[in-house]
Amino acid sequence: MDPYIREHNIERNDIANAGTVASLTKRALKQRGLSREFIKQVTIGVYEAEINVVIHSYGGTANVAIDDDFVEITFQDKGPGIENIEQALQAGYSTASSYAIENGFGAGMGLPNIQAVSDEMDLQSSENGTYLRIKFNIKEDSYEH
Amino acid sequence: MNIDVLTTDSRFKAINDSAPDAVISGIFACDMLSHVMGHAAEGNVLVTVLSNINVLGVASLLDLPAIVYPHKIVPNETVIAKANELGIALFSTSLTTAETVILLHELGV
Ligand SMILES: Nc1ncnc2c1ncn2[C@@H]1O[C@H](COP(=O)(O)OP(=O)(O)OP(=O)(O)O)[C@@H](O)[C@H]1O
Numbered sequence: 001m002d003p004y005i006r007e008h009n010i011e012r013n014d015i016a017n018a019g020t021v022a023s024l025t026k027r028a029l030k031q032r033g034l035s036r037e038f039i040k041q042v043t044i045g046v047y048e049a050e051i052n053v054v055i056h057s058y059g060g061t062a063n064v065a066i067d068d069d070f071v072e073i074t075f076q077d078k079g080p081g082i083e084n085i086e087q088a089l090q091a092g093y094s095t096a097s098s099y100a101i102e103n104g105f106g107a108g109m110g111l112p113n114i115q116a117v118s119d120e121m122d123l124q125s126s127e128n129g130t131y132l133r134i135k136f137n138i139k140e141d142s143y144e145h
Numbered sequence: 146m147n148i149d150v151l152t153t154d155s156r157f158k159a160i161n162d163s164a165p166d167a168v169i170s171g172i173f174a175c176d177m178l179s180h181v182m183g184h185a186a187e188g189n190v191l192v193t194v195l196s197n198i199n200v201l202g203v204a205s206l207l208d209l210p211a212i213v214y215p216h217k218i219v220p221n222e223t224v225i226a227k228a229n230e231l232g233i234a235l236f237s238t239s240l241t242t243a244e245t246v247i248l249l250h251e252l253g254v
């Protein structure tokens with residue numbers, strides 16, 4: 001099948017539209033006949049990463065690539081960055097604002113969730129922005145039987 | 146199990162009527178969306194006090210067909226309209242979260 005390539009803008013604090021990237025990616029994966037379980041893993045990863053850009057950053061972009069043997073999504077935002085990545089990856093660690101908490105975020109489980117569902121995760125950050133790449137390998141059993 | 150079990154029980158007040166044929170199985174109760182995202186399963190009825198629009202996004206992504214708001218919580222019109230668009234059934238109840246979960250369990254959900 002033809003590769004699926006999309007670029008999305010993610011706006012800071014735009015909670016009403018947060019989840020759009022995950023939703024469109026889910027739809028594209030469905031159309032390619034991937035299994036519910038595989039789609040769920042990708043959806044969780046994309047959603048959590050997307051929300052983090054919305055609630056923790058000044059905004060950024062998501063690039064989604066789906067090919068025959070992988071799904072890769074890269075998120076790049078405009079800062080302020082993550083001071084201590086090791087700490088940020090710990091379950092329960094959160095610096096979520098009261099605005100984010102009121103909206104149901106801030107359990108400190110997003111990055112651990114991403115780590116759990118993805119096959120590869122690359123997280124880099126400076127005050128100029130955070131880069132997150134997550135990859136899911138498509139195998140024979142990733143398709144609906 | 147059909148969503149009827151909720152619709153026909155007077156302790157649940159249907160907020161909309163957008164998923165009359167929804168099939169439900171299992172209960173997930175939580176107010177932190179990353180926990181819902183990480184642990185809820187397709188078909189689960191979500192019990193949450195969170196009445197904002199993100200909950201619908203999460204429910205839709207995970208294929209959760211129904212949300213029950215305890216403590217008489219009713220979401221605003223924007224949220225109800227979004228639920229109608231996504232085909233997610235919304236209910237409100239005067240019960241607490243724990244009581245809601247127990248009742249759903251007793252009803253066989
Ligand atoms: N894109 C980002 N820019 C800046 N900081 C970030 C970004 N993503 C994550 N962080 C930092 O890492 C912490 C942990 O992120 P994680 O997603 O695990 O939890 P959370 O977003 O705080 O809560 P949850 O995801 O459970 O709603 C955040 O609280 C924040 O301090």
Ligand SMILES: [Mg+2]
Binds near residue numbers: 106110
């Ligand atoms: Mg997060």
